[in-house]
Amino acid sequence: MTKIVYKDLSYQLIGAAYKVYNSLGFGLQEKYYQRAYEKELQKLSIPYKKELKVDLNYDGDKIGQYFLDFLIDDKIIIELKVVPRLRHVHIKQVLEYLKVLKKQLAILIFFTDEGVKYRRILNPNCSHESYPNNPE
Numbered sequence: 001m002t003k004i005v006y007k008d009l010s011y012q013l014i015g016a017a018y019k020v021y022n023s024l025g026f027g028l029q030e031k032y033y034q035r036a037y038e039k040e041l042q043k044l045s046i047p048y049k050k051e052l053k054v055d056l057n058y059d060g061d062k063i064g065q066y067f068l069d070f071l072i073d074d075k076i077i078i079e080l081k082v083v084p085r086l087r088h089v090h091i092k093q094v095l096e097y098l099k100v101l102k103k104q105l106a107i108l109i110f111f112t113d114e115g116v117k118y119r120r121i122l123n124p125n126c127s128h129e130s131y132p133n134n135p136e
Helices: 007-024 030-043 088-101
Strands: 048-058 061-072 076-081 105-112 115-122
Touching (some): 007 030, 007 076, 030 048, 030 076, 048 088, 061 088, 076 088, 088 105
Parallel strands (some): 076 105
Antiparallel strands (some): 048 061, 061 076, 105 115
């Protein structure tokens, strides 16, 4: 049987996105969804870091940087998007975050005119067994 990584926390995080969408609807800029999502994290007393800097390296040299939306409880990366559908570039970006931060799970949450959609993305370089602090 496959275990779901951080099942309970993931459920709360996705639920928070639905709450934001149900309140704000579709059509706002990403920064407003991000601000509302942060309010939900605070209400739920979920620890997080916002806009964490992630360096992009090539051949050992820094060539740029990203700012991920949220790092939740030092475990889960949350990236919010306002797009009609998920693209390869979004997944590639999140995979880079997972690799650099050595985290196991990211959740891409995107707000569309059809509602909230999400994709859980696991770090292919990390196995569930290598994370003994994951009781879920």
